[in-house]
Amino acid sequence: MKISERVNSMQESPIRKLLSYSDDAKSRGIKVYHLNIGQPDIPTPNYIYDAIKNYSERVLAYGPSQGLKVARETVADYLNGLGYGVNPNEVFITTGGSEAIIFAMMAVADPGDEIIIPEPFYTNYNGFASMAGLKVVPLLTKVETGFHLPDEKEFEKLITSKTRAILVCTPNNPTGTIFTKDEMEMVVNIAKKHKIFVLSDEVYREFVFDNKKHTSVLEVEGSEENSIMLDSISKRFSACGARIGYLVTKNRNALNGILKLGQARLCPPTIEQIGMIEGYKNMKSFMKEMITEYQKRRDVVYENLKNVEGVFTRKPEGAFYVVVKLPVDDADNFAKWMLTDFEVDGKTVMVAPANGFYASPDKGKDEVRIAYVLNTVELEDAIKILSLGIKEYNKRKR
């Protein structure tokens, strides 16, 4: 029985593929620090849970395909508070940020079309592109330049008659880089020049450190017809299991197309939309506290890593990830070895090999992504263990 080439050619998740080794380590009684996955440990705010508990409709019925009106109004209010000028009718609620990305890809491009994505990138973009039948064309960014974007010329080298969009993520998963206003303007200008879309994944919008500023594609002047902003409450409210995201676009044709996709799948989950509304009502104090905590974590990771011999990294500007170059020949093998052969006082560390975040097969082989989603005490311990692991791994080989 033949199955589809579409799924046959999909890569396994680099974030999840080492899972069996970490399960084995745990079954040997070893504590594994999970720096491999972006699952925050921050408690989901009580007012979100309370809203879910207070849901009292007699029938848990289908909602509107574009999301509840009050949910779309809440999102517009939140974005307008940031000065973006969004109408609730330009907001489309999705089942997680994942569906926002899938729908945007499907609405702007047909099977065989191309989408340019700066690499390293969030590995699930590959999966979404496979679902939509799109070819991912990677544009290399480098740890040495803090994973900022190359200039317009480098983009233009990749644009063909099949290019339908550029997908950016800022603050970036996996690099922690925040694209500057200049970079966002450059991307929009390229898109306008070539009549293609910018899909801008901004789920880490608030996760910015050192008073840096996030620039939304919605803020870039003249971006209206070309941009689709992608967002999610998963990280913002530590509510990954709620599966609520949304997209925002002022392009009526794109939005109408997305509405058709949305009507086919009927609606996003109803109760969690109610939860989201409470999240946005109460976000200010929660957010301040959370970002302060993440900045401390970022500092712990950076300060403890930067002086390790052979390690190269830049201080991440946002999100809660960093891509680090390690003095190892094969980060995939190293990550596995940490789980199968290494421990310090019964503890070890799981990281995500960065190769899986690149579309170019030869890139990132000596890099890993670290998600700093543990408290500072655990993080400090984890980075210490990681450093010792690097030394031991290289000793072992000689």
Next chain:
Amino acid sequence: MKISERVNSMQESPIRKLLSYSDDAKSRGIKVYHLNIGQPDIPTPNYIYDAIKNYSERVLAYGPSQGLKVARETVADYLNGLGYGVNPNEVFITTGGSEAIIFAMMAVADPGDEIIIPEPFYTNYNGFASMAGLKVVPLLTKVETGFHLPDEKEFEKLITSKTRAILVCTPNNPTGTIFTKDEMEMVVNIAKKHKIFVLSDEVYREFVFDNKKHTSVLEVEGSEENSIMLDSISKRFSACGARIGYLVTKNRNALNGILKLGQARLCPPTIEQIGMIEGYKNMKSFMKEMITEYQKRRDVVYENLKNVEGVFTRKPEGAFYVVVKLPVDDADNFAKWMLTDFEVDGKTVMVAPANGFYASPDKGKDEVRIAYVLNTVELEDAIKILSLGIKEYNKRKR
């Protein structure tokens, strides 16, 4: 700005496209009986809501991509109670039945491949096929033969080198027909002969009347490698807004492919899976009461329609829909007219023109789908108004 041909070519939902006319009618103070959409009025059981309210994890975290283990075990227990012999590892929890269908299509077929679907069919299959880039090849079934399947020869006429699957829905939306054991065996045999899949949408499994018997594809001997069963809790527990469905397959390659698709979108909603578990624990008494109610409704619809001059319909065997042939030239126009120009004592009826349930453009033009999702008193009134409407509509034209 060009958008994709994929969304441009998607038809508008025939169930939803008359919505603005019904909104207008309501704004004129007219009560509209909605027989156009499969949104049950049955209250969602309290124990499902209670389970949702009692969810008390500190972090609403990502769950497993294939669904919570306890949710998969619950589904397997339920199906094994029906004698199907299912292992929890063969169950994959999805975001609604919608995602189960999309994932199954994407896993068994590539863009440009074909899928045979008996028509009339659930109109959103078109949307899912567009998402997956598949061509829907319709196989005509007729009101005169109770929308049962034609013989093997008719299927084989449609099979090409690009055919990857046959999609059946039993009990059927929109026709209310239950495919017999012989019909299900025939479909499986065709699939085995041509090395293609059977996708079997069984979300209305319990909605069977007059002691008829539903046959699952999972019951058909020798179907293991070729079948994917699609299911949802939306109708079974009157929980359409929960967005929980699942698929079941014993084909390891298909399941692995679906797991990759599932990993990309991370996970289905967590809290509603907990709700589903309580639903299955308590389903027996709830289900009996609900089916008794639906059978009464079915009788009201059938008994009140069958004697209307020029109307042709068979008594539906299951689900909560029926496709009815009306003595009108254009059911689309008639359905609209009922909303814009007709009322009885300030009330009118909204039905779904059946043309949208056919892939063949010329079919079903004098048919409508009726969803009997109102109580019997309202239904009786609605069918009376519909009958008067048919007479008036035809008088008006002469």
